[in-house]
Amino acid sequence: MKGIVLYGPPASGKSTTTTALTARDPRFVLFRKLKAGSRRGTEYDFVTSKHLARLRAAGRLLAETHRYGNVYAIDRDQIEQLAQTGRVPVVHMGNIPDVLRLAEAGAWLLVLLWVPRDVCERRSRQRGDGDTAGRLSAWDETLLDLQAHDTGLFSLRIRTDQVAPEEAARQIAEAILH
Numbered sequence: 111m112k113g114i115v116l117y118g119p120p121a122s123g124k125s126t127t128t129t130a131l132t133a134r135d136p137r138f139v140l141f142r143k144l145k146a147g148s149r150r151g152t153e154y155d156f157v158t159s160k161h162l163a164r165l166r167a168a169g170r171l172l173a174e175t176h177r178y179g180n181v182y183a184i185d186r187d188q189i190e191q192l193a194q195t196g197r198v199p200v201v202h203m204g205n206i207p208d209v210l211r212l213a214e215a216g217a218w219l220l221v222l223l224w225v226p227r228d229v230c231e232r233r234s235r236q237r238g239d240g241d242t243a244g245r246l247s248a249w250d251e252t253l254l255d256l257q258a259h260d261t262g263l264f265s266l267r268i269r270t271d272q273v274a275p276e277e278a279a280r281q282i283a284e285a286i287l288h
């Protein structure tokens with residue numbers, strides 16, 4: 111397996127589950143996507159549009175998402191480097207077309223993390239998001255995205271309002287390592 115995809119709406123626990131995975135086994139590492147545009151966020155490597163264009167021309171972008179005026183991309187070479195050093199990248203994704211594009215380029219464990227809308231709202235307010243309304247719109251879009259595609263593509267589905275982060279990490283680690 112190339113790695114793990116965590117797909118889910120805002121506040122579904124992608125970051126928390128990744129932290130629990132890394133604590134369980136340091137071979138699991140957050141995959142840092144490339145981002146061209148605003149320099150907001152801690153889970154990205156910021157690049158220029160020019161740099162991204164060069165990688166695109168070289169055929170290195172496995173997935174590329176244009177959203178909120180920014181571009182988010184996955185560099186194939188970065189995935190390969192992690193694999194060569196025995197590490198397992200954990201990629202966070204918010205839409206199924208990108209998940210499918212990535213899955214075309216190799217075998218990934220696809221995991222759906224889910225929370226109901228009211229839990230998403232509560233978590234978003236609790237962690238102090240300035241734009242909870244925007245997060246809820248993204249939750250609505252995620253539901254539509256799921257309804258539009260075959261959810262049978264996910265090997266694991268975890269309700270993070272019912273399963274603690276350590277248990278979610280245990281289930282994922284078991285699924286990929288055994």
Ligand SMILES: Nc1ncnc2c1ncn2[C@@H]1O[C@H](COP(=O)(O)OP(=O)(O)OP(=O)(O)O)[C@@H](O)[C@H]1O
Binds near residue numbers: 120126127237270273
């Ligand atoms: N399995 C879990 N059990 C209990 N609480 C959880 C669990 N997973 C996440 N949480 C809580 O939910 C909140 C949101 O989690 P997190 O930031 O990991 O979500 P996310 O999917 O990475 O969000 P976003 O995509 O919006 O950045 C956090 O406050 C976290 O403590």
